Amino acid sequence: MKRALAGVVLGALALAGCSSAASGSVPAKAERRSCVGYVGLTIDDGPTANTGDLLAILRARSATATFFNVGAQAQKYPEAVKAEAAIGQVGNHTYSHGFLDQLTDKQAYGELLGTNQIIESLTGTAPILFRPPFDRVNASTEGIAQSLGMTTVLWNIDTRDYAAKNEMVQRFAGARAGDIILIHDGPERTRRALPRALDQLTARNLCTGNVVLSTTPHFAWHTQKFGDITFNAKVVPPSGG
Numbered sequence: 656m657k658r659a660l661a662g663v664v665l666g667a668l669a670l671a672g673c674s675s676a677a678s679g680s681v682p683a684k685a686e687r688r689s690c691v692g693y694v695g696l697t698i699d700d701g702p703t704a705n706t707g708d709l710l711a712i713l714r715a716r717s718a719t720a721t722f723f724n725v726g727a728q729a730q731k732y733p734e735a736v737k738a739e740a741a742i743g744q745v746g747n748h749t750y751s752h753g754f755l756d757q758l759t760d761k762q763a764y765g766e767l768l769g770t771n772q773i774i775e776s777l778t779g780t781a782p783i784l785f786r787p788p789f790d791r792v793n794a795s796t797e798g799i800a801q802s803l804g805m806t807t808v809l810w811n812i813d814t815r816d817y818a819a820k821n822e823m824v825q826r827f828a829g830a831r832a833g834d835i836i837l838i839h840d841g842p843e844r845t846r847r848a849l850p851r852a853l854d855q856l857t858a859r860n861l862c863t864g865n866v867v868l869s870t871t872p873h874f875a876w877h878t879q880k881f882g883d884i885t886f887n888a889k890v891v892p893p894s895g896g
């Protein structure tokens with residue numbers, strides 16, 4: 656079952672790689688060759704009125720990202736969702752950004768399915784990646800995500816960009832190949848720090864890549880509350896190769 660799902664994921668990514676190559680928005684080949692490793696840049700809680708500014712920063716640095724969108728926000732800013740899909744992956748972050756583990760299974764299913772339908776109507780592709788708000792995940796939410804063809808993706812670097820003391824630049828400076836980094840669409844401090852944060856990756860020839868299903872578990876950042884949580888995702892070059 657897992658192997659079959661991985662095939663679907665890789666196939667979808669290969670297609671996504673082709674379409675972005677055709678649009679001419681991928682990094683120059685010479686730049687790609689200098690990448691010694693890839694990190695997953697994940698951007699939660701959008702889209703917002705300021706998504707365009709984030710995208711401009713990414714584009715200027717030939718970076719890609721995985722956008723975990725809130726369904727209600729996607730309805731509010733549909734054009735931003737399409738723009739995200741042109742340069743990166745669009746994932747599901749529930750419809751209303753609540754505590755998923757406190758809902759009934761039926762309600763949780765509705766949160767995920769509704770968001771998938773909104774994103775698919777805008778981008779033509781249903782998300783294959785799911786991120787639970789506030790890291791609140793359990794067997795039930797994972798099962799629901801899987802039943803909708805999505806793998807649950809947590810993160811292992813929290814930049815604390817939501818806090819007054821934004822640690823983005825230093826966290827990016829400490830990132831290693833394969834890390835999955837969390838930032839947010841919304842805070843002004845995030846947009847301000849993003850250029851310098853991305854420069855920390857470039858300085859070490861690390862590039863941004865795509866997040867895909869993996870059979871090897873990855874330890875999540877925040878584990879105090881829910882025990883040692885792992886998730887099955889890894890980072891690959893944007894081409895999927």
Ligand SMILES: [Zn+2]
Pocket residue numbers: 699700748752788789
């Ligand atoms: Zn969130």
